[in-house]
Amino acid sequence: MSSAIPAELKHNVKMLSDIVRNLGAGKSQESAVAAVSTHLKKFWSPSMIESLQKHRAEIADELPAVALQALDKLE
């Protein structure tokens, strides 16, 4: 994982990547985004989502498009 990512976000970025790898597998981009954003809303505290949204630019390179779109969807 890139060292450009603020240390406090690294774990959340990794967890989000894992969710995308698991929930997104075999799905169209659209349904993957829907599944990931629903999962985040259901199980993640708002503060975790917000911290990633706030640092979107810094983490963008480390996350797949589905993850970023899911974060955008939750704005």
Added chain:
Amino acid sequence: MLNFYDPAEQQEAPRWDIDFGTPRVASDTLVSLTIDGTEITVPQGTSVMRAATQAGFAIPKLCATDSLQAFGSCRMCVVEIDGMKGKPASCTTPVSDGMVVRTQSESLQRLRRNVMELYISDHPLDCLTCAANGDCELQDMAGVVGLRDVRYGFEGENHLQAEKDQSNPYFTFDPSKCIVCSRCVRACDEIQGTLALTIDGRGFESKVAAGQNADFMDSECVSCGACVQACPTATLIEKSVENIGQPKRSIVTTCAYCGVGCSFKAELRGDQLVRMVPYKGGGANKGHSCVKGRFAFSYANHPDRITRPLVRDSIDEDWREVDWDEAIAFAATKLKDIQARYGVQSIGGITSSRCSNEETYLVQKLVRAGFGSNNVDTCARVCHSPTGFGLKTTLGESAGTQTFESVQKADVIMVMGANPTQAHPVFGSQLKKRLRAGAKLIVADPRAIELVESPHIRAEHHLAVRPGTNVAFINAMAHVLVREKLLDHAFMEQRCDDASVAAWLEFIQQERNSPEATEKITGVPAAELIAAAKLFGKAANAAIYYGLGVTEHSQGSTTVMGIANLALATGNIGREGVGVNPLRGQNNVQGSCDMGSFPHEFPGYRHVSDDATRELFQGAWGVELHNQPGLRIPNMFDAAVNGTFKGLYCQGEDFAQSDPNTQHVENALRSMECLIVQDLFLNETAKFAHVFLPGATFLEKDGTFTNAERRINRVRKVMSPASGKADWEITQALSCAMGYPMNYGHPSEIMDEIAQLTPTFTGVSYARLDELGSIQWPCNSDHPRGTPIMHEQVFPIGRGQMAVTEYVATEERATRKFPLLLTTGRILSQYNVGAQTRRTENNRWHAEDVLEVHPHDAEERGINDGDWVGLRSRAGETVLRAVITEAIQPGVVYTTFHHPVTGANVITTDNSDWATNCPEYKVTAVQLEKVSSPSQWQAQYQRFSEQQDEHLRTARTG
């Protein structure tokens, strides 16, 4: 005269206090006979002895007891039966229609007296000084048959000088008192399934032998106590009875160790606990036990126990002993101050699966209503949270589907990522019993666990799945079922969601899920997997049992769903002998999850965003509640390190030892301004605390635990809390001090509130639990006596949802730098972080954690058995002793985490299950090397621990 409180005595039947001599027989055919002039009707196959006892004519007996099959060796139980020659033994004679039996006559009396005379002629006449005086069947029977003298004298050859075996820390074996009735041998065979005992020799020479004529401690004996329980004399007797004397009263309660949830009679003399006797009426254990519940309770009185509240401002200071009021006020002031400075979300609470339902319910209520956030979690996060997610998604309920008893109807049993004989020992014994009766076994586990091969048991297939590849394995199993046309299409059509079935079928048939394709991923040869899948698919009843070897992976939730898929696809759901059975680690994992301890759910698994549920709780609790999830345990630690999470109330959990990536956890704990730990001992977490609230043991409080079968068992107060407060009272006091009043007078009132607010619990109350003994939820107007088997007609979500379970490889892989995979587990004698069992004689069996290494890997590194080895991962390094064994496959090493100094979690990483954050304890890439000194972490740990012990000592000595 013992005077026992027994809830079963509140009802007409069954009577657990009576020994009927032979086991109950289940038969729809009834047989009528006459015993001593009284007509009685019993199921066909019942023994004359049992029928007579039921009719109220107890027949003298010595070798018979109703937990064991009849043996017919002592001849004490002879009776007269019309039309039958001689005097048959009533324990081995089955009833028949129209039979006329006499249990009492002069010649019977004479015969029995003669038998007794022979026994007594080779028995020490030391009744008055014998530890079993008053609780000895031999003594009782001598009275019953009217033995007045012994004609043979005591001078002849006898066994009176036989040497006593004191090797076991908990019981003694005095062969001079043995009557060779073989009840102990049969208990070890039939109930425990260890087969550690035999009758050695013949005739006068015959004697009970442990192992190959070894001491008990050096034999295969696992100290379950079944033989002690079965022994009718003082030959096998608890050392505590020898030391303290016979108990005078007892209270039925529940073991506080594993998720089997065994019921025990806590037997006391005055206020002193003499022994824990497994309770025959226990729905889960039916009178059996393991070494932990049966014997390992002395930690309750251990000198390390803290019984006065402690406070300090910084972890570098000595503790100060204070009274309860001061401690609670100190804690509440700190928490309120943190919230004032950092915001409402800056504090939270963690409960433990070791706590009761009522306690965990109160903690989540305190956090949600008193702290004003949903930052509450439970240690189930780090064990079975994937079970909750996976089963809720597929079957609609976050719970196992069966009773333990159900295994007796299974034809094929798959045990995956679980080690029942070590971690769930009483269920392990029940499972072995079924296997000895002919059921077939498939073991899917990286290690050759005991079940793979043990006396009279051999698994048909041991599939040594490589750690981290469970999903690929379970998909391959399903793929074969499709390929071999072994699916239950009728069940899927009737019970499952059509779209989910279609999507699953489309997915699972793909070539990448075939055993040939997965072989290189899982390491399981395709041919072996195909044979196992066929065995599973063709079984009339196939059941799956799984444990932490399934859940504690980056794809734990996916594997749970894969297991549910397998059961749904083969129609193995909704009746006895089948099902999906998560073996829960700790005593109340199920209950702590049921009670709303996860940050996203209220009690009864209802999401916090559900308006109707929230309004219900808001109405009952009188406050506004948050509608979004709070932080989970790892998120709390991350937030603490990041400086946004500052205060934590932790009840009964030791995450500094049990959670992964110890260095990260320690950093998080050091970052907190107020850590409140409520526990029995200054555990690893408490060493970082600012407030210590002394908790109560399970013997000191009322409550309930819910075991792995959803069985709600009562925990009954046996003695007063050593600290003056039960745990629910402490939480209540903290809540009041935080400004959210709670006014419960007894835990039963908490259960009443749970029942009022939770649809699956509406029929549960302490009165109902006393009446029924235990209740398996759901218990409501639809199921007033509870629900032993779930999903018989319909799933809570209507139709079962089959899930597409794509295998995604863990990022934790063996590399050149870290070429081996570490996996972790448990051992029989120790429990979890060992805080309790390490403070008992159980340490004699497992005084340190060791590292199991395959001979090939050891040889490559020049490591010999017993060498100290450094174990290194990308997270950290620790040192422990190597044990070379072929039980583990090459490329994999294994250890346990019961001793803090081992630092097993210094090695584990913060990888976790994608859905629930359950840590991936079971896969860590590591390297090994021979070393001669402890790791840096261990040296630092020793220093820190000594410092903290000193801070405590200062407080205690003033």
